[in-house]
Amino acid sequence: MIRFDQVTKRLSRKTVLDEISFEVDEGDTFVIVGLSGAGKSVTLKHMIRLMAPDSGSISIDGESIESMGRSELQRVRSKFGVLFQSAALLQWMSVQDNVALPLREHTRQSEEEILAQVNERLELLGLGDAGDKYPAEISGGMRKRAGLARAIIMNPKIVLYDEPTSGLDPVTSRRIDDLIVDMRKQLGITSVVVTHDLHSALTIGSRIMMLHKGRIVENATPEEFIRSKDETVQSFLASQYITKKGKWESFSHE
Amino acid sequence: MFMLFEAIWFTRYAFGKRSRHETVTQLFVTGIKSIGVITVVALFTGMILALQTGLELQRYGQEVYIGSAVSVSMIREMGPFMTALIIAASVGSAIAAQLGTMTVSEEISALEVMSINPNRFLVMPRLVGLVLMMPILTIYTNILGIMGGAVVGSTQLGVSVTSYMDNATQFATNKDLYVGLFKALVFGVIITTVACHQGFMTTEGAVGVGKATRQSVVISFLIILVVGYMITRMFYI
Numbered sequence: 314m315i316r317f318d319q320v321t322k323r324l325s326r327k328t329v330l331d332e333i334s335f336e337v338d339e340g341d342t343f344v345i346v347g348l349s350g351a352g353k354s355v356t357l358k359h360m361i362r363l364m365a366p367d368s369g370s371i372s373i374d375g376e377s378i379e380s381m382g383r384s385e386l387q388r389v390r391s392k393f394g395v396l397f398q399s400a401a402l403l404q405w406m407s408v409q410d411n412v413a414l415p416l417r418e419h420t421r422q423s424e425e426e427i428l429a430q431v432n433e434r435l436e437l438l439g440l441g442d443a444g445d446k447y448p449a450e451i452s453g454g455m456r457k458r459a460g461l462a463r464a465i466i467m468n469p470k471i472v473l474y475d476e477p478t479s480g481l482d483p484v485t486s487r488r489i490d491d492l493i494v495d496m497r498k499q500l501g502i503t504s505v506v507v508t509h510d511l512h513s514a515l516t517i518g519s520r521i522m523m524l525h526k527g528r529i530v531e532n533a534t535p536e537e538f539i540r541s542k543d544e545t546v547q548s549f550l551a552s553q554y555i556t557k558k559g560k561w562e563s564f565s566h567e
Numbered sequence: 568m569f570m571l572f573e574a575i576w577f578t579r580y581a582f583g584k585r586s587r588h589e590t591v592t593q594l595f596v597t598g599i600k601s602i603g604v605i606t607v608v609a610l611f612t613g614m615i616l617a618l619q620t621g622l623e624l625q626r627y628g629q630e631v632y633i634g635s636a637v638s639v640s641m642i643r644e645m646g647p648f649m650t651a652l653i654i655a656a657s658v659g660s661a662i663a664a665q666l667g668t669m670t671v672s673e674e675i676s677a678l679e680v681m682s683i684n685p686n687r688f689l690v691m692p693r694l695v696g697l698v699l700m701m702p703i704l705t706i707y708t709n710i711l712g713i714m715g716g717a718v719v720g721s722t723q724l725g726v727s728v729t730s731y732m733d734n735a736t737q738f739a740t741n742k743d744l745y746v747g748l749f750k751a752l753v754f755g756v757i758i759t760t761v762a763c764h765q766g767f768m769t770t771e772g773a774v775g776v777g778k779a780t781r782q783s784v785v786i787s788f789l790i791i792l793v794v795g796y797m798i799t800r801m802f803y804i
Contacts, residue, residue, distance in 0.1 A: 361680050395680045
């Protein structure tokens with residue numbers, strides 16, 4: 314579904330991605346973890362060509378996206394919904410208008426039909442009462458959920474999550490994790506999640522890839538990941554109190 | 568330049584269903600919200616012009632000509648120029664700050680991912696707002712400037728309002744008015760282009776937004792000065 318082949322990206326003379334290759338299959342919840350500056354968000358931005366690689370190729374459903382024109386790119390981007398790190402809601406619009414925006418821009422549905430869909434998604438994400446509020450009037454967790462509602466309003470095949478739980482308290486973080494799992498179960502969405510939070514990664518991921526200094530140091534199932542022999546992976550696991558013999562020893566993914 | 572051409576191309580949708588609200592908002596922001604400061608600046612520009620030229624003319628007993636001096640200066644140069652400076656400093660800087668904040672908080676990226684063209688969604692309504700309001704505000708500035716001159720003429724130089732207005736209308740031509748309004752329109756395009764470009768190019772968070780806002784005002788001022796001179800030269804030499 315999503316394929317990176319020998320992708321390299323340099324920013325300000327620093328190699329951010331160094332010949333990385335991986336594949337995300339349909340229905341996967343593919344989690345990218347790593348330290349700050351490892352190239353996680355840059356990888357995500359390449360999937361929707363907000364950034365272009367210096368070398369290598371990226372394909373979505375078998376179509377290479379590096380040299381696509383604007384209309385082709387729009388068609389490919391329509392397969393994606395993106396939850397940005399800051400939620401990226403337009404500040405001068407209410408939550409309801411933010412979520413309705415893609416429908417108003419890209420469909421010819423009546424206002425009643427649009428509002429019915431928007432309210433359904435807001436209810437699904439527990440934001441039924443927040444539709445008429447502005448982004449500045451709601452909490453960080455609610456903003457993330459509103460961003461997610463907007464990301465899925467056009468029924469995308471793939472949703473990209475850029476640090477969906479960053480800056481949130483543990484309870485809200487787990488709630489967002491549950492939502493990501495629900496998205497896959499209820500809507501059959503393929504997800505790519507960038508996170509620092511290994512507890513979240515192990516809970517929601519069907520595959521976990523770790524980036525370190527622009528290179529892939531591990532790409533495995535959660536069970537394989539916690540047993541990885543790679544030192545960087547083990548150090549990353551230990552930093553979040555996750556050990557091979559710890560509570561994740563009996564971890565089994567659904 | 569591509570951003571500007573694309574925004575111009577999309578102006579045909581300015582009052583369509585999807586863009587009407589934002590376009591009207593921008594017309595309001597540019598026109599109505601700037602009226603207070605423009606009123607004060609225009610009045611005092613006319614008063615200063617009348618006082619400076621009037622005092623010199625008075626030495627030769629020609630103070631009756633301050634009407635023409637003020638009206639021609641305002642309509643040809645000072646009206647569009649002062650309006651452009653105020654709008655660049657108020658509306659242009661606000662555009663750069665807003666788009667800059669949207670850029671660093673990934674809102675522009677979100678629009679692109681949703682296949683919503685930022686040049687249509689953000690630049691075009693601002694372009695329409697500025698290009699339509701600049702000539703209107705310039706006419707307003709001209710009228711107030713000339714009125715300010717009349718106040719100084721009648722209270723400090725002994726020129727009656729009637730003779731001031733007779734003189735003011737006698738020397739100003741239609742060409743002066745059209746050239747002044749043409750300048751205002753061009754200045755509107757310059758302010759929008761510079762402000763939107765600076766906003767979209769913002770990096771480095773809050774510091775970057777401040778830098779984009781300052782750059783937007785400084786660059787707009789410089790281009791307005793140079794282009795203003797070139798237009799004057801093109802029509803009067």
